[in-house]
Amino acid sequence: MDPKTYKFDTLSLHAGYMPSKNAGSRQVPIYQTTSYMFDDVDHAAALFNLERGGHIYSRISNPTVQVLEERVAALEGGTAALATASGMSAIFLTIMTLCNAGDHVVVSSQLYGGTVNLFRLTLPKFGIKATFVKPRDTEGFKKAIQENTKCIYGELVGNPGNELMNLPEISNIAHEAGIPVIIDSTYQTPYLFKPLEHGADFVVHSLTKWMAGHGSSMAGILVEGGKFDFLKTDKFPTMTEPYEGYHGLSFAEEFGPVAFTMKARAEGMRDMGPCLSPQNAWNVLQGIETLSVRMEKHCSNALKMVEYLSNHESVAWVSHASLKDNPDYELAKKLLPKGTGSMIAFGIKGGKEAGAAFIDNVKLASHLANVGDTRTLVIHPASATHSQMDEATLKLANMSHDMIRLSVGIEDIEDIINDFEDGFRAAQKPRLVSNK
């Protein structure tokens, strides 16, 4: 006897939406509205006081965005989700909901450059400080936890170096210390990895990337796992103590496994307002419908590119956890059995100058500051996405000046390889000249 609940591909297409509640419309309608009619004064008061569910104003919630939230919650195995204008706003919202001035967070050192700067430069302005730990240094995460630490934050596969965090072990460390783990799972999508099943308590995504796939729309999301019990510790008074903003409501007592999302929406969306437009929510939903088939092609193409790059005379090194000599190979096999993703970091012989020539001479691969598009993308992180990091931070992130970040698309693999051949040929020219 097994439950007849829907599985991943079915949920990708159907979760969060019922045509019968939307005039029979098979496609999710775009509710392009700012606000919603109240039945009467009593109804309005009940909505504002969280006595009943419903929509008030599209900064707080929107029916189209709600479908996206429930769909991602379904795919990640979460109790609730809250969509935001971008992945960065999802991270900021999560940290601001969890932390107060004077708090501290332990953060993986290998993150998207914008996230590094959020923790390094922006959050300290609000009195929230971070200690960075190399992703493979599991014991280092334990040592970095202080009395006022409120969470461990990281990307399972770090951007751009592709080093893995041992999430199950790091989650045990966090939970022993009474703090939650937040994982940015943008690189994996729930097709490859569900952090909540491996110890994470919250997941954030830039939905702009693989989840949407089309590279047309900015979007982010926070997903709650529902297992972290804020009432078991006195570390989170903003979750457990009466909140003046809602007549003394204790979010943890009233909402339990969805308390964090409820607070992030009621307080964070109300006060900071990083809301997702219904049009962008709809665009992302179109992408999610084909998530499985796209991720399979991304991953198979990535494996072929890893093989090609590893055997190329112009390539100094390749970082991808599918390689047997990669330090994360065994961990990746365990955590990522469906594929290690389509992000590859490699070093080009000739360093920064050769890297620049390579990027300027590929034609099919797009040179831009994004990842997870259906199209193949390349960038030189040290001069672009991570250029605002100082030398010490670059070193901590294990980033070198010869590194090229490759996001493998779903084009025909022969075409990607032919394009790279052109790039490598061009990259040799300045090096040969300088060698003379």
Place this chain on the structure above:
Amino acid sequence: MKFKVNNKEVFASTGGRPFDKKKPLIIFIHGSGLSHITWVLQTRYFAFHGYSILAIDLPGHGYSEGPALESIEEQGKWISDVIDSVEMKEASLVGHSQGCLIVLECASQFPEKVKSIGLMGGAGAIPMNPELLDLAEKGNPKAVDLMMDWAHGPAGHFGGHPVPGLHHMNLGGSIVVNGSVKNALGVDFRACDNYKNGFEAAKKIKCPAINILGDRDRMCPVKAGKKLADNIENSEVEIIENCGHMILLEEAGKSLEILKKFIRKNHPV
């Protein structure tokens, strides 16, 4: 709030308002393996509209001290003890699923303490599927998956939670898993399966009663709910369309409207 019943600590949500003995009391009683969280879309309304609320965690559930009570009869008596412990004379009782059986027992054993009863997905008996019962008693989380599957109607399986962003089945499942599958859900299922006194208890109840049913409920079909109502002298039935067994969440707004009308009429402020 936390208080003592029979020298053991009990947690109850008061709906976000301080407990006040001067206000009429409504006690909300959750279903098998669940907790006070399931009632959040009913309790806050009543708490802010003149009532004192206790959405209790049964012993061994949520934040209440264990062990879980092993029979519906004991649980019915325990609700009476809750009323005594907060120094009140009477209460309206609202139950969901197993909570309905507990309401029947309490209202029949202690009629002087029960002003009115609201049932959601209420039947006179809840015989358990033997395989499901066995899985729960062994602490197998598959029991939770099966329960969530059967308990939810179309909205639960597809989506459209009344509160934006919440996921019906994952939320319901997490409440059970965060407790104890073996020591809460397993004990509850066995208590339901053993309970044979539902219709006899129903016949003794004289206070106003309402049974709110979902027409897609596979755990307490409309037929079973109507049969129970037929055995209560002063009872009415409301049926919500396209709704499964998790009426209090799947159709939180509609079930609240029905309950509001019923409680205001039969237990006014």
